[in-house]
Amino acid sequence: MAQRVLIVDDALFMRNLLRDIFTSAGWEVVGEAADGIEALQKYKDAHPDLVTMDIVMPERSGIEALQDILAFDPQAVVIMCSALGQESMVLEAIQHGARDFIAKPFQQEQVFEVVARVCG
DSSP states (O other): OOOEEEEEOSOHHHHHHHHHHHHHTTOEEEEEESSHHHHHHHHHHHOOSEEEEESSOSSSOHHHHHHHHHHHOTTOOEEEEEOTTOHHHHHHHHHTTOOEEEESSOOHHHHHHHHHHHHO
């Protein structure tokens, strides 16, 4: 199972919540980003095993950042994070190469069910 994660969300509260979930399970958070432009740079710097990516963000959306990261590294493992009501965007993200998605608000069990599915 992957052990290094990059957390991308424009809301500091959501990044903190995910950081707590991952670190409590022994994961290393190798970076955090608040927008899609920062996400690509942090991905290039850290080469994480997993990226959690918010869909709706300023500068570049999560879908645009997903495409940027996959263009840089086609093997990247990206899980989208979405609020309820964003199903069409989640579907678009999956079509663009996201491995799965996690619905907000996050529950630790749900996060690791999805992580186990995509990271094996």
